[in-house]
Amino acid sequence: MRIHIQNPPPDDLFVITPRQWADAAARRPDIGLGHDVSYADSDDGFAAGMADAELLIGTPGTLKGRVLAGAAKLKMVFVMAAGMDKLMPFDWLPPGVALLNNRGAHGPKMREFALMALAMLNNRMPAYATQQRREDWTGHFTTILRGKTCTVVGVGDLGGNAGAAARSQGMTTIGVRTTPAPHPEFDRMVAISDIDTVLPESEFLVLACPLLPETRNLMSRARLSKLPKGAKIINVGRGALLDQDALCDLLDSGHLDGAVIDVTTPEPLPKGHRAWTTANLVITPHVSADSPATYNPDSLDILLENLRARRAGTQLPNQVELGRGY
Amino acid sequence: MRIHIQNPPPDDLFVITPRQWADAAARRPDIGLGHDVSYADSDDGFAAGMADAELLIGTPGTLKGRVLAGAAKLKMVFVMAAGMDKLMPFDWLPPGVALLNNRGAHGPKMREFALMALAMLNNRMPAYATQQRREDWTGHFTTILRGKTCTVVGVGDLGGNAGAAARSQGMTTIGVRTTPAPHPEFDRMVAISDIDTVLPESEFLVLACPLLPETRNLMSRARLSKLPKGAKIINVGRGALLDQDALCDLLDSGHLDGAVIDVTTPEPLPKGHRAWTTANLVITPHVSADSPATYNPDSLDILLENLRARRAGTQLPNQVELGRGY
Structure with a gap:
C-alpha cells in the first residue's frame, strides 16, 4: 500500500x-x-x-x-x-x-492520570496548591475514595479507563453515554439525555466524551450547579464541554471543592486568563493521555x-x- | 480497667x-x-x-x-x-x-496518598503547579509508572502501604530497613547500612521511617546527590529525615525533578520560608495518613x-x- x-x-x-x-x-x-x-x-x-x-x-x-x-x-x-x-x-x-x-x-496513561486526579481532588491538593501560593499551613483531613461516587461522561477508551481507575479505589461508578448499555467498568449506566438525574449524587465528575455540537457546553452553569456541594471535577475531554466561566465562579463560591482540568478554552490558555488564578483549580496543558x-x-x-x-x-x-x- | x-x-x-x-x-x-x-x-x-x-x-x-x-x-x-x-x-x-x-x-489513607504522590511526580504535577503560578502553558509528556523503580525507606505500616501503592502500578519496589528480611510488598530488601548502594537506581524515593537519632538527616546533601538526575522524592515520615535546604537546592539546580513533602522542618512551615516557593516542590501540612x-x-x-x-x-x-x- x-x-x-x-x-x-x-x-x-x-x-x-x-x-x-x-x-x-x-x-x-x-x-x-x-x-x-x-x-x-x-x-x-x-x-x-x-x-x-x-x-x-x-x-x-x-x-x-x-x-x-x-x-x-x-x-x-x-x-x-x-x-x-x-x-x-x-x-x-x-x-x-x-x-x-x-x-x-490513550488507555494506560489516561488510567494513571485519572487515578492521580481522583486522589488529588479527594486529598484536596487543589486547595493546598492555592494555599501554597499564600504560604498557608492549614490542614484538611479527608476520608479515602472508597465508597464515594464517580460519574464519567463518555465511556470510550478514555472514559472506560477513568472508570477503571475509580473502580480500582473502590468507588461507585456511574457511566453516561448516548445509550445506557452496560459497561464492565460501571456499576450503573445512564443515557446522556438523563444526565440531570445523576448529577446530584456525583461527588466526582469526569468529562471524557468527544466535543460535538450536542456535547458543547454539556456542563452548563445550570448543570454544574446541580452537582452536590463539595463536588469535584476532572476534564480530560475538551475545554468547551463545560462552561469554564461558571466553573471558576462555582469554585470561587465554594459550591465546587476543586477541579483538575487538562483541557481549556482556549488552548493554550492565555496569560492573564482568570482560570490560572482561580482558587482550587489545577490546570495541566493537555498532556493527560499521551x-x-x-x-x-x-x-x-x-x-x-x-x-x-x-x-x-x-x-x-x-x-x-x-x-x-x- | x-x-x-x-x-x-x-x-x-x-x-x-x-x-x-x-x-x-x-x-x-x-x-x-x-x-x-x-x-x-x-x-x-x-x-x-x-x-x-x-x-x-x-x-x-x-x-x-x-x-x-x-x-x-x-x-x-x-x-x-x-x-x-x-x-x-x-x-x-x-x-x-x-x-x-x-x-x-494509617494504612489505607497512606496507600492512597502514596499512590497520588507517585502519580503526581510521574506526571510532573509539581512542575505544573510552579508553571501555573507564572501562567505558563508548557507541556511535559511522560511515560507511565509501570517498570520504574521506587525505593521506600522504612517498611512499617506507612512504608508497607507505600510499597503496595507502587506495586499496584507495576513499579519495581526496593525496601530499606534495619535488617534486610523479606517483605511481601518489596521485590528487594536492603539494610539501612547499605542504602547508598540503591540510591543511584532510585527514580522515586519514599521516606516513611521513624525519626530517630540514627535516621536524622538520613538523606543528607551527599545522599540526595547520589539519586539519579530527575529523581523524585516523597516524604511522609518526618521533616528532619532529610536535609531540607539541600532538597531545595537540588530542586533549584534541576538534579531532582520534583518532590511531595507532607512533613517539614519546622512544622508549621513559617511564612517566608524558601520551601514555600521552591520550584517543583509540593507541600502538604502533615495530613497524608489520617x-x-x-x-x-x-x-x-x-x-x-x-x-x-x-x-x-x-x-x-x-x-x-x-x-x-x-
Whole structure:
C-alpha cells in the first residue's frame, strides 16, 4: 500500500519515525510488511506524498486545512488522535474515503492520570496548591475514595479507563453515554439525555466524551450547579464541554471543592486568563493521555489492525462515523 | 480497667468521644466492655483522671510534658500516633509502664496518598503547579509508572502501604530497613547500612521511617546527590529525615525533578520560608495518613487488641521498644 505520513515539526514527540514504522511492521509482519511509506513535514512534501497515496496518516494539526480533492487513489485517512473536533466539519474528506481515529492509544496513561486526579481532588491538593501560593499551613483531613461516587461522561477508551481507575479505589461508578448499555467498568449506566438525574449524587465528575455540537457546553452553569456541594471535577475531554466561566465562579463560591482540568478554552490558555488564578483549580496543558514511550507504537499497532480488518473485508474498528463525529 | 483519655481541644478531629469508645467496645465486647473511662482536655482534668488510671490514652501533643511520676496504678500509655519522636527521650515514662503506639491506623489513607504522590511526580504535577503560578502553558509528556523503580525507606505500616501503592502500578519496589528480611510488598530488601548502594537506581524515593537519632538527616546533601538526575522524592515520615535546604537546592539546580513533602522542618512551615516557593516542590501540612472517618475507630480497635494480648499474657503487638524508639 502507498502510505504517506505527514509529520509535525521535527522536535515534536508525535513525529512518526521510519524506525517506529519498521518496528510496528515487524510486530505484525503479515499485514505490516511490503508497504511503500513516504514521510514529510512540509507542504511540498505533502503534495508530493499525496500524488499516489492510498493511506494518509497525520495529526489533527498536520491535517487541518489540507486539500485532498486531488488525491485520486486515497482510500483512508488515519488521524493520530481520539477526538476529531479540530477536523470537523468533514467537508475536506473526499467521498468514499474512510476516516479512522487512534482510539485505544490513550488507555494506560489516561488510567494513571485519572487515578492521580481522583486522589488529588479527594486529598484536596487543589486547595493546598492555592494555599501554597499564600504560604498557608492549614490542614484538611479527608476520608479515602472508597465508597464515594464517580460519574464519567463518555465511556470510550478514555472514559472506560477513568472508570477503571475509580473502580480500582473502590468507588461507585456511574457511566453516561448516548445509550445506557452496560459497561464492565460501571456499576450503573445512564443515557446522556438523563444526565440531570445523576448529577446530584456525583461527588466526582469526569468529562471524557468527544466535543460535538450536542456535547458543547454539556456542563452548563445550570448543570454544574446541580452537582452536590463539595463536588469535584476532572476534564480530560475538551475545554468547551463545560462552561469554564461558571466553573471558576462555582469554585470561587465554594459550591465546587476543586477541579483538575487538562483541557481549556482556549488552548493554550492565555496569560492573564482568570482560570490560572482561580482558587482550587489545577490546570495541566493537555498532556493527560499521551505517553511518549507508547503513543506512536500503539497508534501504529491500531492502524495495522484496521488494515487487517480491511483485508478481511470486516468493519474497520476505528472508523469514524461521520454523521456522529466519533 | 481504669482508663483516662486526655483529648486535644474540642474542635480537633483527634478528640476521642464517648460514642467512639462505646462503638469500639461493642465491636469487641469480650475485651471492650466493663472499663471505667474518664475524658479530659484540661490540666485539672488530667490530674483528676490520672489519680487512679491504669491506662492513659493521648496524642503526642496532649502527652508531651506531662508528669506521670505520681500515677501509682499506671500500667500502659497508648499514644495516638505512629512516630514517637515528639515524646523522646522517654525519661517521663515511669519504669515498668508499657508505651504503645497506634501503628496500623494509617494504612489505607497512606496507600492512597502514596499512590497520588507517585502519580503526581510521574506526571510532573509539581512542575505544573510552579508553571501555573507564572501562567505558563508548557507541556511535559511522560511515560507511565509501570517498570520504574521506587525505593521506600522504612517498611512499617506507612512504608508497607507505600510499597503496595507502587506495586499496584507495576513499579519495581526496593525496601530499606534495619535488617534486610523479606517483605511481601518489596521485590528487594536492603539494610539501612547499605542504602547508598540503591540510591543511584532510585527514580522515586519514599521516606516513611521513624525519626530517630540514627535516621536524622538520613538523606543528607551527599545522599540526595547520589539519586539519579530527575529523581523524585516523597516524604511522609518526618521533616528532619532529610536535609531540607539541600532538597531545595537540588530542586533549584534541576538534579531532582520534583518532590511531595507532607512533613517539614519546622512544622508549621513559617511564612517566608524558601520551601514555600521552591520550584517543583509540593507541600502538604502533615495530613497524608489520617482519615477522620477511620483514625480514632481504628486506633481504638488496635488498642483493644493490645488489651486482649495483655490479658492472654502474650507480647503486646504495638509496644514501643524504648531502646530503639519504635
